Amino acid sequence: MTDPIRPTPQPGILDIAPYLPGKSGAPGSKVVKLSANESPLGASSKAIAAFASAAEHLEIYPEGSSRILRDALGEVHGVDPVRIICGNGSDDLLHLLAQTYLGKGDEAVMNRFGFSVYPIITMATGAKIVMVDEDDYTADVDAILAAITERTKIIWLANPNNPTGTYLSDKDVRRLHAALRPDILLVIDSAYAEYVTAADYSVGLDLVGEAENVVMVRTFSKMGLAAARIGWMVGPEHIIDALNRIRGPFNVNLPAQLAGAAATRDVEFTDKLRAHNAKWRQWLTAELDGNAMRVLPSQANFILVLFPDAETAARAFGTLLAGGYVVREVGQSYDIHNGLRISIGSEEAMRGVARILKSMEAAQ
Numbered sequence: 001m002t003d004p005i006r007p008t009p010q011p012g013i014l015d016i017a018p019y020l021p022g023k024s025g026a027p028g029s030k031v032v033k034l035s036a037n038e039s040p041l042g043a044s045s046k047a048i049a050a051f052a053s054a055a056e057h058l059e060i061y062p063e064g065s066s067r068i069l070r071d072a073l074g075e076v077h078g079v080d081p082v083r084i085i086c087g088n089g090s091d092d093l094l095h096l097l098a099q100t101y102l103g104k105g106d107e108a109v110m111n112r113f114g115f116s117v118y119p120i121i122t123m124a125t126g127a128k129i130v131m132v133d134e135d136d137y138t139a140d141v142d143a144i145l146a147a148i149t150e151r152t153k154i155i156w157l158a159n160p161n162n163p164t165g166t167y168l169s170d171k172d173v174r175r176l177h178a179a180l181r182p183d184i185l186l187v188i189d190s191a192y193a194e195y196v197t198a199a200d201y202s203v204g205l206d207l208v209g210e211a212e213n214v215v216m217v218r219t220f221s222k223m224g225l226a227a228a229r230i231g232w233m234v235g236p237e238h239i240i241d242a243l244n245r246i247r248g249p250f251n252v253n254l255p256a257q258l259a260g261a262a263a264t265r266d267v268e269f270t271d272k273l274r275a276h277n278a279k280w281r282q283w284l285t286a287e288l289d290g291n292a293m294r295v296l297p298s299q300a301n302f303i304l305v306l307f308p309d310a311e312t313a314a315r316a317f318g319t320l321l322a323g324g325y326v327v328r329e330v331g332q333s334y335d336i337h338n339g340l341r342i343s344i345g346s347e348e349a350m351r352g353v354a355r356i357l358k359s360m361e362a363a364q
């Protein structure tokens with residue numbers, strides 16, 4: 001039989017494995033979701049009120065450049081709003097970066113256990129994704145540099161990284177940048193910046209301010225506003241200008257702009273989330289690390305637990321699910337078949353997860 005004649009996707013599109021989101025429990029079930037790094041404390045009450053206030057005027061198009069949100073971000077983070085662009089989630093901005101700077105024949109480099117969206121957006125442009133080995137689940141600057149060819153156009157770097165939770169120090173990021181050709185774009189994806197407590201970390205803003213080939217991408221998704229889909233990026237004006245030419249003209253809806261602006265100014269809520277996360281991240285890590293489980297040191301709002309083998313990880317996933325907790329399998333998406341990623345949740349959830357995993361270990 002011959003294939004019917006029908007519209008055909010561009011070469012490479014059907015080679016892409018679709019993104020696998022973290023699982024939820026069955027509808028109506030009481031399963032606690034620890035699979036998508038969402039906020040266990042909800043959203044800022046000021047952001048919720050701002051979001052709701054937009055309901056009065058849903059017939060009017062939003063201001064297209066997210067001016068309200070850029071002004072708030074500029075004020076709180078000390079950046080000229082001209083150097084900020086907002087997106088429908090940071091995913092929107094990552095796609096725009098790929099579309100703007102990659103094409104057929106180009107290459108983008110990432111570390112092997114880097115964020116699983118990067119291969120998708122790279123291959124969607126016809127470019128090739130080059131994966132480099134890590135140094136014990138941490139991005140390896142020398143390996144990234146060694147993978148660069150004359151075709152390299154972008155380096156994707158999540159810092160801290162998802163799903164490992166590991167990070168590069170400011171010094172290491174600067175060493176990476178200093179060795180790059182000036183035509184290679186360094187994308188620093190600081191999705192978990194709000195949760196970092198390490199003193200030698202930098203969110204990337206300083207470097208963005210100094211260089212013509214660095215951008216910093218951020219999100220509100222891990223801060224209680226995942227459903228609203230709000231991302232933002234700071235970069236040199238020439239890059240902001242290029243992305244503004246191809247973004248959706250109203251890519252951030254009005255409720256999201258208002259909620260994002262209110263959340264940005266609600267520094268107290270952000271501090272509360274950070275403190276809760278730091279406390280329970282440290283507690284869960286200490287509870288689980290050792291014996292048969294290894295917990296990678298995390299600077300994010302999740303931990304990656306490594307089990308002796310894939311079977312044990314699968315059994316742990318099932319036991320946790322039966323106990324009311326759904327966590328993130330990282331075999332298929334990330335090739336870490338012996339790992340489970342667990343979001344930092346409420347105190348009750350953290351104690352529940354620790355109890356289940358430790359009793360499983362004791363029964364070995």
Ligand SMILES: *Cc1c(COP(=O)(O)O)cnc(C)c1O
Nearest residue numbers: 089090091115158162191219221
């Ligand atoms: C969650 C996450 C994002 C954010 O995605 P949104 O589209 O803003 O929800 C970006 N990068 C990394 C590394 C992430 O883990």
